[in-house]
Amino acid sequence: MTDNISILMFQIPENMNGSVATLEACNGMNGPINGKKNGLLNGKNGMVKQSDIDSADPISFENVNISAQYILDRTAHRPTIGIICGSGLGGLADLVEEPDIFSYADIPNFPVSTCPGHVGRLLIGKLGGIPVLVMQGRFHSYEGYPLWKTALPVRVMKLVGIKFLIATNAGGGLNKTFKVGDIMILKDHINLPGFSCQHPLRGPNDDRFGDRFFPVNDIYSKELRDLAKELAHQLNLDSVVKEGIYTMVGGPNYETVAELKLLSLLGVDSVGMSTIPETLVAHHCGIKVFACSLITNLCVDDYETNLKPNHEEVVEVGKQRAQDLKEFVKLMVQKMATMEK
Numbered sequence: 001m002t003d004n005i006s007i008l009m010f011q012i013p014e015n016m017n018g019s020v021a022t023l024e025a026c027n028g029m030n031g032p033i034n035g036k037k038n039g040l041l042n043g044k045n046g047m048v049k050q051s052d053i054d055s056a057d058p059i060s061f062e063n064v065n066i067s068a069q070y071i072l073d074r075t076a077h078r079p080t081i082g083i084i085c086g087s088g089l090g091g092l093a094d095l096v097e098e099p100d101i102f103s104y105a106d107i108p109n110f111p112v113s114t115c116p117g118h119v120g121r122l123l124i125g126k127l128g129g130i131p132v133l134v135m136q137g138r139f140h141s142y143e144g145y146p147l148w149k150t151a152l153p154v155r156v157m158k159l160v161g162i163k164f165l166i167a168t169n170a171g172g173g174l175n176k177t178f179k180v181g182d183i184m185i186l187k188d189h190i191n192l193p194g195f196s197c198q199h200p201l202r203g204p205n206d207d208r209f210g211d212r213f214f215p216v217n218d219i220y221s222k223e224l225r226d227l228a229k230e231l232a233h234q235l236n237l238d239s240v241v242k243e244g245i246y247t248m249v250g251g252p253n254y255e256t257v258a259e260l261k262l263l264s265l266l267g268v269d270s271v272g273m274s275t276i277p278e279t280l281v282a283h284h285c286g287i288k289v290f291a292c293s294l295i296t297n298l299c300v301d302d303y304e305t306n307l308k309p310n311h312e313e314v315v316e317v318g319k320q321r322a323q324d325l326k327e328f329v330k331l332m333v334q335k336m337a338t339m340e341k
């Protein structure tokens with residue numbers, strides 16, 4: 001009997017906010033739905049037990065709201081635009097005027113960054129006269145965080161009032177036409193971790209943020225991508241700003257030659273170790289997303305060379321292109337602010 005259960009639906013008891021959450025447990029086999037709908041499973045005969053599933057939701061509204069309220073109580077700024085700075089791109093934060101600065105370590109329920117080249121602080125202030133929230137340093141799976149934790153700050157942003165997210169990252173260029181220092185606008189992504197059930201929203205769904213099942217066809221807003229291309233033109237960055245498909249690997253190692261060949265076959269233009277969990281969580285809760293990769297190195301999918309990516313190079317290229325990126329992001333922010341009205 002237990003061998004052909006494909007989906008088990010059951011209810012967990014009332015949680016902290018008094019609502020009743022419904023969980024689905026899939027065992028990957030084809031077969032009829034268990035007749036015991038909405039009943040608690042007892043775990044006998046090798047069946048999935050309720051205790052096998054994390055029923056507590058660490059990114060529930062209540063948990064995330066503690067972080068958001070901590071921030072809102074300590075700043076008069078009310079930003080609607082959030083920015084996540086990738087490796088070596090934290091210099092964007094220097095442009096923030098009248099900042100209220102929060103060390104990640106001081107924000108309740110917030111993770112703490114451990115990566116060299118990443119500062120761990122959140123700034124709220126003005127960029128080009130527009131209120132913004134800037135994350136200087138982000139959280140990566142390779143640091144040991146589960147994906148939900150790497151994306152938790154995006155839910156905090158939502159409760160702080162963020163409506164637009166700009167996510168930047170450092171990426172290795174797979175597209176043969178890319179050069180080091182190019183800026184690739186994310187048109188779409190391939191969520192590689194998702195192929196093996198790794199997802200920031202795996203587990204109970206808090207409907208107050210978004211639906212359990214949600215489409216991602218337009219995760220990287222076309223309106224924002226078009227705007228970015230227009231601004232790139234104004235800034236004389238036409239030859240630098242590209243558009244393409246991003247994918248995320250777990251890291252911390254860069255990819256093998258065989259892995260790069262596979263990613264090229266899949267149509268990937270830029271590969272990094274972040275961003276997708278954050279943009280998925282943002283899109284899920286209705287935040288409009290713009291993301292770009294700074295191409296810090298070209299991926300070498302060839303055995304006949306000694307060229308290899310290294311972290312210092314990645315950080316250094318970030319610094320060199322920092323001025324252009326800062327101007328680009330500042331203009332994006334100013335235009336986004338007018339889109340809200």
Ligand code: HPA
Pocket residue numbers: 170171172173249254255271272273296297299309314
């Ligand atoms: N691979 C993965 N992540 C990266 C790379 C890369 O080549 N460059 C910068 N981040």
